[in-house]
Amino acid sequence: MGKPILIDFFAEWCGPCKRMGPIIDELKTMMGDSVEIKKLDVDQHMAEAQQYQVSVVPTIIIEKDGVLLQKYQGVTDAQTLASVLKPLVE
Incomplete structure (x- = not known):
């Protein structure tokens, strides 16, 4: 079984996408x-x-x-994403 994959679909012109950058960085740290x-x-x-x-x-x-497994639209916090990912790696 492989690692779970998170794909962040974004656009350079998208303001909310820019807010996801630090959230994805926080998720990487977690x-x-x-x-x-x-x-x-x-x-x-x-x-x-x-x-x-x-x-x-x-x-x-x-x-x-x-x-x-999951699809989120809009800005999503790191804790929500981690709650889905953590069971997939344990």
């Missing part, structure tokens, strides 16, 4: 290397955004072993 974190700019990764049906930025996707 979770360490136990979670793979990817940041994808929707303007440069349109195919992936369509694949995950991203219509709002920021959108956070959490998946493990190719299965989408």
Whole structure:
């Protein structure tokens, strides 16, 4: 079984996306290397955004072993994200 993956879909022009940056950094500190974190700019990764049906930025996707487990739209705090991720790495 692989690591859980968190994908942060964002856009450079998106104000709320800029607020997610420090939240993702906090999550990295909390979770360490136990979670793979990817940041994808929707303007440069349109195919992936369509694949995950991203219509709002920021959108956070959490998946493990190719299965989408959770999808958050808008700014989401680190504790909420960690509460989903921690059981996946224990």
